[in-house]
Each structure stands twice: as structure tokens, then as C-alpha cells.
Amino acid sequence: MLSIISGDKVKLLDAAFIKARQMRSLDLMENAAKAFFVWFERMFSAIQGEIFIFSGPGNNGGDGVAIARLLAESGKSVKLIFFQDKEQCSPDYQANFERLPSKVKVLSVLDFDFQITENDFVLDCIFGVGINRPIEGVYLEAVNKLNHISCHKISVDIPSGIPSDNILQGEAFKAEHTLTFQFPKFSLLFPEHAEYTGRIHVVDIGIPDEFILNFNEGKFFLRREDISRFHKKFHAFSHKGDFGRIMLFGGSVGKVGAMVLSSKAALRTGSGLVHVQIAESERAIIQTAVPEVMVAGAQEIKKLKSFDALGIGPGWGTEVDLAFYCSLLKRYHKPLVIDADGLNLLAKKPENLKYVPKGSVLTPHLKEFQRLAGEAKDHKERLEKARSFAREHGVYLVLKGAFTSISTPQGEQFFNSSGNQYMATAGSGDVLTGMITSFLGQGYPPLNAAICGVFHHGLAGEMAALKKRRGVIASDIIECVPGTFVELNIE
Numbered sequence: 030m031l032s033i034i035s036g037d038k039v040k041l042l043d044a045a046f047i048k049a050r051q052m053r054s055l056d057l058m059e060n061a062a063k064a065f066f067v068w069f070e071r072m073f074s075a076i077q078g079e080i081f082i083f084s085g086p087g088n089n090g091g092d093g094v095a096i097a098r099l100l101a102e103s104g105k106s107v108k109l110i111f112f113q114d115k116e117q118c119s120p121d122y123q124a125n126f127e128r129l130p131s132k133v134k135v136l137s138v139l140d141f142d143f144q145i146t147e148n149d150f151v152l153d154c155i156f157g158v159g160i161n162r163p164i165e166g167v168y169l170e171a172v173n174k175l176n177h178i179s180c181h182k183i184s185v186d187i188p189s190g191i192p193s194d195n196i197l198q199g200e201a202f203k204a205e206h207t208l209t210f211q212f213p214k215f216s217l218l219f220p221e222h223a224e225y226t227g228r229i230h231v232v233d234i235g236i237p238d239e240f241i242l243n244f245n246e247g248k249f250f251l252r253r254e255d256i257s258r259f260h261k262k263f264h265a266f267s268h269k270g271d272f273g274r275i276m277l278f279g280g281s282v283g284k285v286g287a288m289v290l291s292s293k294a295a296l297r298t299g300s301g302l303v304h305v306q307i308a309e310s311e312r313a314i315i316q317t318a319v320p321e322v323m324v325a326g327a328q329e330i331k332k333l334k335s336f337d338a339l340g341i342g343p344g345w346g347t348e349v350d351l352a353f354y355c356s357l358l359k360r361y362h363k364p365l366v367i368d369a370d371g372l373n374l375l376a377k378k379p380e381n382l383k384y385v386p387k388g389s390v391l392t393p394h395l396k397e398f399q400r401l402a403g404e405a406k407d408h409k410e411r412l413e414k415a416r417s418f419a420r421e422h423g424v425y426l427v428l429k430g431a432f433t434s435i436s437t438p439q440g441e442q443f444f445n446s447s448g449n450q451y452m453a454t455a456g457s458g459d460v461l462t463g464m465i466t467s468f469l470g471q472g473y474p475p476l477n478a479a480i481c482g483v484f485h486h487g488l489a490g491e492m493a494a495l496k497k498r499r500g501v502i503a504s505d506i507i508e509c510v511p512g513t514f515v516e517l518n519i520e
């Protein structure tokens with residue numbers, strides 16, 4: 030799992046690593062440039078056009094100079110555009126400048142005519158994590174011009190202008206791809222920056238994760254290779270009971286589809302037995318749509334404790350009897366999952382939050398979270414609120430969106446990397462509720478259930494989008510859930 034550390038710690042990390050390995054900072058810059066080069070060759074194998082590298086005065090600019098050398102040596106046509114005289118640039122920038130082959134054309138931004146065409150590439154190496162104020166003057170002018178040119182655009186480490194841990198003030202370079210070193214910089218995960226970052230790629234520059242862990246501030250980035258360790262292993266002698274008995278509450282009149290999706294998703298995630306508690310009049314619908322599901326009667330509701338997990342909220346409506354809801358929360362002492370109207374009802378009467386069993390998983394989207402925790406001025410503040418909320422109420426808070434975050438009662442935050450924009454479709458959240466409840470019912474600790482639920486849900490969305498793109502609907506995501514276990518090699 031990658032640790033996400035703040036920009037001002039990156040310098041400390043580099044210094045400590047260089048010292049421990051007895052290497053030079055220049056060598057680390059070379060690693061970064063090589064990592065870029067390898068990625069670039071893989072992504073854009075048959076490039077036509079020229080490569081324009083815009084290099085600022087710091088080490089981000091230094092990366093750009095080293096990249097210029099590697100690309101030129103591999104036969105590409107490269108122009109390096111600088112902003113400051115060499116003497117005013119960082120020592121590693123200067124050292125790389127000395128090593129530039131003569132075939133790299135070097136010119137000042139003041140002399141550059143910005144004649145860049147569609148097939149050309151612009152590499153943005155103006156500022157990295159060392160940016161300490163909004164860009165202005167020649168930098169702003171160049172960024173504005175580049176933002177109006179149509180060509181391939183790649184930011185190195187972070188789009189220039191965006192601070193590594195804060196919301197952008199002013200303007201920044203708009204990239205099609207951002208190749209970030211070692212771990213995604215925190216601000217790359219903010220929705221406010223989506224139009225600047227383009228697709229985000231993380232490349233290793235040789236600093237082991239365990240080393241970075243020393244600088245960790247409780248933020249982690251979840252990738253495909255991290256997921257199997259959060260899974261439980263089942264064996265040939267496992268029986269239906271081991272896969273859990275769960276009960277889902279929701280599906281008011283006209284919204285029974287939410288329960289169809291949640292219950293189907295739970296079954297596809299591996300639940301042994303799924304009961305649903307829905308409006309009387311809607312029973313026939315669910316039993317026709319999902320014959321594997323059982324409808325709960327008064328008996329089951331009485332024996333709530335015999336269920337391994339509960340999922341509350343999809344399509345429940347806000348007319349639910351609050352006394353009934355509170356009695357569920359009070360009578361059930363194990364972690365459960367709350368979504369949609371289950372959350373809206375808590376937002377209406379926040380005093381009932383105290384009845385939510387500790388360790389439960391709450392899965393609001395941004396609007397539902399706002400109802401629960403109040404307005405936030407930006408995503409950074411929203412994530413802070415999510416962290417405090419999880420701590421204060423002793424729950425796992427899954428804040429849904431791109432890079433869904435999971436905040437823990439201990440104050441950690443995990444950011445998910447799977448999924449895509451096509452999952453923003455009706456019922457997608459109901460699917461996630463079913464999946465997390467299913468994992469919880471299979472005996473996963475709540476954090477593991479949340480992590481596996483969120484990652485597999487996103488991966489299923491990616492698989493569904495391969496053939497359907499914006500035509501993906503929630504049922505397609507469910508159909509792809511079993512394939513995610515195959516894809517990640519989970520038994």
C-alpha cells in the first residue's frame with residue numbers, strides 16, 4: 030500500500046533515503062527521469078511530432094532536463110524551454126544541464142513562439158511539489174498559452190500551479206496525463222483538480238514503501254496489488270453458513286429496484302443467504318427478480334442477532350418509522366452498513382447516531398455526507414470532516430466519488446484507485462451497499478469489508494465499461510462482480 034505524504038515531507042524523505050543508501054540526490058533525479066522515460070515509451074510508442082519540455086527552476090525542472098537527455102538519446106526530437114538562467118536553478122538542474130546532448134535545442138521561454146501542433150507533446154516540468162505560491166508573470170503567461178494549444182500534454186509529478194496538499198489558487202497547467210513519482214500527491218485526488226490532472230499514473234523511483242512508511246501521516250493509496258491481503262480465505266470444507274447470513278432493509282413502494290440491486294450484488298459477492306425486509310406490497314417483485322433472495326417476516330426481524338450483518342437504507346424512503354429504525358440499531362450490536370435513506374434519517378435526527386453500533390460502515394455520497402456533517406468549502410475540508418466524523422462516531426466512513434475515501438475510527442484514510450466516471454449511474458451505490466454487507470457477513474473485519482467492497486465495486490465498473498462506456502448501468506456492474514475475483518485471483 031502506498032503512503033501518501035505531504036509535499037513538505039518529500040524533501041525530508043529524499044534526504045533520509047539518499048543518506049541511508051549513500052547515494053546522490055542527482056541519482057534519485059535520474060531514477061525519476063528514467064521512470065518517466067520508460068512509462069512514456071510504453072504509452073506513446075510510435076510518436077510523430079516534437080517534444081517540448083518546459084523546465085522550471087527547481088528539481089521538477091531538473092527532472093525535465095534529465096528527461097530531455099534520455100528522449101534525445103533515444104532519437105526523439107526535443108526542445109527544452111527554460112524560464113530562468115541556469116545559475117538561478119537548483120544544483121541538480123545545473124548538473125543535468127551540463128549533460129545535455131547538443132541535439133537538444135535549448136531556448137528561453139521569452140524567445141519561444143509557441144508553434145506547437147496537434148501531434149506534438151508538451152511536458153510540463155515547471156513546478157513540482159516545491160511550489161509555494163500561485164504562479165504569475167512568465168510562468169502564468171506560458172501556462173495560459175499552453176492551455177489554449179491542442180496537443181498531447183503530460184505533467185511530471187503534478188500539474189504546475191497545483192500545490193501538493195491544497196486547493197489550487199489561480200491557474201495551473203491542464204494535462205491529459207499526470208505521471209506522479211512514488212505516490213499520488215494528495216491534491217491530485219481532489220475533484221476540484223480533475224480538469225488539470227487528466228489520467229493519473231504512479232511510477233516507482235526506487236524508494237521502498239516501507240521506507241516511505243516512516244513519514245506516513247495516516248493516508249494510504251489502495252492499488253490492485255494491495256487487495257488480496259484484505260480478503261479472507263475459504264477452503265473446500267467451507268459451507269453456506271461460512272459465507273454469512275445477511276439482511277437488507279429498504280425498498281419502499283416504487284423503490285424496490287434498489288433492493289433488487291443490493292441483494293443481487295450481495296449474492297454475487299458471495300453471501301450464503303440473503304434476506305430482505307421490504308414493503309409488503311413489493312414482495313412479489315423481488316422474489317421474481319431475485320429468486321435466490323428470501324423475504325424477511327416478523328420472525329426474522331425478531332431474531333436480528335442471528336444475522337451476520339445488516340445493510341440498511343437502499344430505497345428505504347424517509348417515511349420509515351424512526352422508532353423501528355432506532356430499535357434495529359439498539360438491538361443489533363455488531364457492525365452493520367448504512368447507506369442512502371438510512372443516512373438521510375440519521376441526518377434528520379443526528380442524536381440517533383449514538384445508537385449506530387461501533388465499527389459500522391457508513392457509505393454516503395457527497396450530498397448525503399453534507400446532510401450528515403454540514404457544508405465543506407472544498408474537498409480538502411470535506412475529507413477533514415470525514416476523518417473527524419469517523420473518529421467521533423467510531424465508524425468507518427466511506428465517502429463515495431472518484432478516489433472513494435475510507436476514514437477509520439483511528440483517524441486513517443484509505444483512497445481507492447479503481448472505478449471510473451461511468452459508474453455515476455442510478456443504483457451504483459445500492460450495489461456497493463450489498464457488496465460491503467456481504468463481505469461483513471462473510472466475517473471480514475469492517476475495514477477489510479469496506480476496502481474489498483469499494484475496490485471490487487470499482488473494478489467491476491471498469492470491466493463493465495470496457496464494452497459499454499457511458500451505457501453502463503448498475504446491473505452491468507453486478508454482472509461483472511464475479512469476474513473481479515477471477516481478475517484478482519481471489520478464491
Ligand SMILES: NC(=O)C1=CN([C@@H]2O[C@H](COP(=O)(O)OP(=O)(O)OC[C@H]3O[C@@H](n4cnc5c(N)ncnc54)[C@H](O)[C@@H]3O)[C@@H](O)[C@H]2O)[C@H](O)CC1
Nearest residue numbers: 057058087088089156157158159160161162163164186210
Ligand atoms: N522523491 C521524489 O519524489 C523526487 C522528486 N523530484 C522532483 O523534484 C520536485 C520538487 O523539487 P523542488 O526543487 O523542491 O521544487 P520545484 O521544482 O517544484 O520548484 C521549486 C522552486 O520554484 C520556486 N517557486 C515555488 N513556487 C513558485 C512560483 N509560484 N513562482 C515562481 N517560483 C516558485 C521555489 O522557490 C523553488 O526555487 C518534485 O516535484 C519532483 O518532480 C526529484 O527529481 C527527485 C526525487
Ligand SMILES: [K+]
Nearest residue numbers: 153156187189
Ligand atoms: K510539473
